[in-house]
Amino acid sequence: MITVVSGLPRSGTSLMMQMLAAGGLPILTDGVRGPDPDNPRGYLEWEPIKRLRQEPHRIDEAEGKAIKVISSLLQGLPAGPSYCVLFMRRPLEEVLASQAAMIRRLGTRGPATDPASLASAMRAHLAQVSAWLERRETLQVAWVDYHRLLARPREEARRIRAFLGLALDEAAMAAAVDPSLHRQRAALAEVGP
Amino acid sequence: MAERLAKKLLLIGWDAADWKLITPLLDRGFMPTLERLVERGVMGNLATLHPILSPLLWNSIATGHRPHRHGILGFLEVDPQSGGVRPVSSTSRKVKAVWNILSQQGLRSHVIGWFAGHPAEPIEGVYVSPLYAHATTAPGEPWPLREGTVHPARLVDTLGELRVHPAELPPETLLPFVPRADEVDQTQDRHLAMLARALAQASSIHNAATWALEHEPWDFAAIYFNAIDNISHHFMRFHPPRMEDVHPRQFELYRGVIDATYWFHDLLLARLLEVAGPDVTVMLVSDHGFHSDHLRPRGGLRSPSGPEDWHRDLGIVCLAGPHMRRDERIYGASLLDVTPTILTLFGLPVGEDMAGRAWVEALEEPVQPERIPSWEAVAGPCGMHSADQRVDPEAAEAVLQQFVALGYVEPPTGDQAQARDRVVRALRYNLARSHLDARRPAEAVPILEELARDRPGAPVANTLVTCYLRLGRHREARRMVERLIEAGAGGPWTDWWLGLIEYQEGNVDAALVYLRRAEAGDTGRPGLHVRIGRLYLRKGRLDDARRAFARALELDPEHAASRLGLALVELRSRRHVEAAEHALAAVGLRHLMPSAHYTLGVALARLGQTDRAIMAFETALRMEPRLLGAHRWLRLLHLRRGDAARAARHEVAAEEMRRRRRERASSSASTGAA
Numbered sequence A: 001m002i003t004v005v006s007g008l009p010r011s012g013t014s015l016m017m018q019m020l021a022a023g024g025l026p027i028l029t030d031g032v033r034g035p036d037p038d039n040p041r042g043y044l045e046w047e048p049i050k051r052l053r054q055e056p057h058r059i060d061e062a063e064g065k066a067i068k069v070i071s072s073l074l075q076g077l078p079a080g081p082s083y084c085v086l087f088m089r090r091p092l093e094e095v096l097a098s099q100a101a102m103i104r105r106l107g108t109r110g111p112a113t114d115p116a117s118l119a120s121a122m123r124a125h126l127a128q129v130s131a132w133l134e135r136r137e138t139l140q141v142a143w144v145d146y147h148r149l150l151a152r153p154r155e156e157a158r159r160i161r162a163f164l165g166l167a168l169d170e171a172a173m174a175a176a177v178d179p180s181l182h183r184q185r186a187a188l189a190e191v192g193p
Numbered sequence B: 001m002a003e004r005l006a007k008k009l010l011l012i013g014w015d016a017a018d019w020k021l022i023t024p025l026l027d028r029g030f031m032p033t034l035e036r037l038v039e040r041g042v043m044g045n046l047a048t049l050h051p052i053l054s055p056l057l058w059n060s061i062a063t064g065h066r067p068h069r070h071g072i073l074g075f076l077e078v079d080p081q082s083g084g085v086r087p088v089s090s091t092s093r094k095v096k097a098v099w100n101i102l103s104q105q106g107l108r109s110h111v112i113g114w115f116a117g118h119p120a121e122p123i124e125g126v127y128v129s130p131l132y133a134h135a136t137t138a139p140g141e142p143w144p145l146r147e148g149t150v151h152p153a154r155l156v157d158t159l160g161e162l163r164v165h166p167a168e169l170p171p172e173t174l175l176p177f178v179p180r181a182d183e184v185d186q187t188q189d190r191h192l193a194m195l196a197r198a199l200a201q202a203s204s205i206h207n208a209a210t211w212a213l214e215h216e217p218w219d220f221a222a223i224y225f226n227a228i229d230n231i232s233h234h235f236m237r238f239h240p241p242r243m244e245d246v247h248p249r250q251f252e253l254y255r256g257v258i259d260a261t262y263w264f265h266d267l268l269l270a271r272l273l274e275v276a277g278p279d280v281t282v283m284l285v286s287d288h289g290f291h292s293d294h295l296r297p298r299g300g301l302r303s304p305s306g307p308e309d310w311h312r313d314l315g316i317v318c319l320a321g322p323h324m325r326r327d328e329r330i331y332g333a334s335l336l337d338v339t340p341t342i343l344t345l346f347g348l349p350v351g352e353d354m355a356g357r358a359w360v361e362a363l364e365e366p367v368q369p370e371r372i373p374s375w376e377a378v379a380g381p382c383g384m385h386s387a388d389q390r391v392d393p394e395a396a397e398a399v400l401q402q403f404v405a406l407g408y409v410e411p412p413t414g415d416q417a418q419a420r421d422r423v424v425r426a427l428r429y430n431l432a433r434s435h436l437d438a439r440r441p442a443e444a445v446p447i448l449e450e451l452a453r454d455r456p457g458a459p460v461a462n463t464l465v466t467c468y469l470r471l472g473r474h475r476e477a478r479r480m481v482e483r484l485i486e487a488g489a490g491g492p493w494t495d496w497w498l499g500l501i502e503y504q505e506g507n508v509d510a511a512l513v514y515l516r517r518a519e520a521g522d523t524g525r526p527g528l529h530v531r532i533g534r535l536y537l538r539k540g541r542l543d544d545a546r547r548a549f550a551r552a553l554e555l556d557p558e559h560a561a562s563r564l565g566l567a568l569v570e571l572r573s574r575r576h577v578e579a580a581e582h583a584l585a586a587v588g589l590r591h592l593m594p595s596a597h598y599t600l601g602v603a604l605a606r607l608g609q610t611d612r613a614i615m616a617f618e619t620a621l622r623m624e625p626r627l628l629g630a631h632r633w634l635r636l637l638h639l640r641r642g643d644a645a646r647a648a649r650h651e652v653a654a655e656e657m658r659r660r661r662r663e664r665a666s667s668s669a670s671t672g673a674a
Helices: A013-023 A047-051 A056-062 A071-076 A090-106 A113-137 A144-153 A153-164 A170-175 A183-191 B019-027 B032-039 B054-063 B099-103 B153-160 B191-214 B226-240 B249-255 B258-274 B337-346 B391-405 B416-437 B441-454 B458-470 B473-487 B492-503 B506-522 B524-538 B542-555 B560-571 B576-589 B594-606 B610-623 B628-641 B645-673
Strands: A002-006 A066-068 A082-087 A139-145 B008-014 B041-047 B076-078 B085-087 B109-112 B125-128 B220-225 B280-285 B314-320
Touching: A002 A013, A013 A066, A013 A082, A013 A144, A013 B226, A047 A056, A047 B249, A066 B314, A066 B458, A071 B220, A082 A113, A082 A153, A090 A113, A090 B391, A113 B391, A139 A144, A139 A153, A144 A153, A144 B076, A153 A170, A170 B008, A183 B610, B008 B258, B019 B258, B019 B314, B019 B416, B032 B280, B032 B314, B032 B542, B041 B576, B054 B099, B076 B391, B085 B416, B099 B109, B099 B337, B099 B506, B109 B191, B125 B645, B153 B191, B191 B220, B191 B226, B191 B258, B191 B458, B220 B258, B226 B249, B226 B258, B258 B280, B314 B337, B337 B492, B416 B441, B416 B458, B416 B542, B416 B610, B458 B473, B458 B492, B473 B492, B492 B506, B492 B524, B506 B524, B524 B542, B524 B560, B542 B560, B542 B610, B560 B576, B560 B594, B576 B594, B594 B610, B610 B628, B628 B645
Parallel strands: A002 A066, A002 A082, A082 A139, B008 B220, B008 B280, B109 B125, B109 B220
Antiparallel strands: B041 B314, B076 B085, B280 B314
């Protein structure tokens, strides 16, 4: 069984990976993208996931582990393995603010689209991926609310452990949640709606 | 609900079919099935849209909307999953097709091979995507159907068996097309292989269609054949008379392919009509015509002008069945009218947001189509892909770019990146052209400016100049033309634009110099001569104008704008009978020309034909409500008829328009706007 942590970029996927690692689940990561101001505790990503369509056999390396697969790459998961997907949900305005901050820091350039259109596009993408997940009979999905995770880490850790059916350390998972890292909500609260 | 006039309706699409080629074949008895259809129904030209690209046009036919509304903008699109490119998908369509509307009303439809129709839509009926007919494997190897090719799934095996692989066609199948086929060295010359592929695809579509019509209940069927277009692109250069750059031997080998292709389609039509049964309403259309004479571009497939330059503005329409007039012409039909007409024949309302009209003049008894604001607002299952499967390519591209910027997705590189870039640019350019064709240059300008900024080049720049001129932005137009000349793209068109700009700035002598140069640099197409003629006309140089329009008509006798130009010349010359004849010819060629209806109205009014003049002016106003002159004339004509109330209404409308013009003029003067 492969545990897949998914969601939009900046929706809490790194946090979930950190929780699973703390709970004792082996993580498939290569450390190519290390910790940075956007993610002081690291991303826990695996670069070959970006080339899964071209190299589908590499998914075998994730057997028995957790792997981060961002929302747009989910539909490239090859048939065969059994997947349990933990899909992170976070308010879109926070996600987009966090994405914008990360793009600024990376010095890259996003689409030449106005913010409202980008939000609309992201919303449509999220709806499309969510509906695709609902239709898949070959994988199981648990939706994880980011704020609920921050507010009730122990409860959520218990729910996630039960969903995965694995012997994970719930206390260690809950301890991995650090509300002080929740920056975008604070930033939005400062500037108002 | 209005009366349902069509018990069943069979819509057949013959991509690129052209009356210019069909008519001589009808006269020679080579297409007896179509001949009978024409005799028992109505026929006419079908005006296309710009850009003349089949994925856009067949979806305008199926939806009643222009491309910028229906969302299908090219042959390819970006794959939102891989970031690469893929054939344009039915999930990119933003509005309902006619079969979705019919599904919503409990009617069953069969859709076979429709352009940009993959994956198959879950309608009430049978849906076969165009990928069904494409042979993707070598002969003898398994040829599985791609997922999403056939709906419902229970018919996958049955319909899969009915496909024809090109290698299955016996060699003698090609003899009616190429009698001397055994002389062709197929190791060097791939024409026969191309022909076999096109015929096999047509046969596959035909087999699926006839099976569906015979075995599954239906009310409406839409069957699309692309063979005439495919074969025309490869073989029209060999059609008589021989083009200068065609080798005589190749001409002799392939000169009969086009005629044989139409004959073949007539055979298919016969079987379709037989299977469809009696009392079926039949509508045969094409999305555009195909140049087959002196207007054929030089250079064949490798002509610098590209495949689109072979497409002619006028396709075909033939409509026959219960309640239809017989053996008559319809005039001014547009491909935007197909869906409104189908809806009307099924007793269903037409969306007010649809750009076309129902061909009520084709009916024995007049009907007034009902209207609703929009079919998009009608809720309920309709057989479209679910909302989560329908992907807006622009939105998907924005998401992809965002994820690339964040480092979560690899950017396309090398060939894939170039292909993506080309596709994205092409889709944006087609969107701009669709806006321009819909008289929305303001919406086109920002798209074109962005494209020109990223990569300046002639087609984009040409279109941008056109938009600037339509918007009266002469300074920007001049700058863009000068950039084109600096880049080595000067020629008759840049001379024309500079002439137009000089004239509009009041520099008449300078304008004439440019215009004479433009005339001398003859492009061989009517468009430029029409523009020159219009400018002469505005200057009052009637003989020059008549010469220019006549030259345009010589180049293309079915050019509506040339006819309108001559109508205007004759009107100015006080030759009203001739003016009315030319104007009537213009609206017959293309209905959507408010200025032609207006001109006709003026000519008829001056000839004392009051009622017909009123009809012409009212038609013009329906298309272009801002025609002040039309209101003035209608006031006058209604007074002539003694209808003071109607005359007063037009007086009020005219006064309101004059007031608004004064306000706009005053506002421009105070802001110093150009």
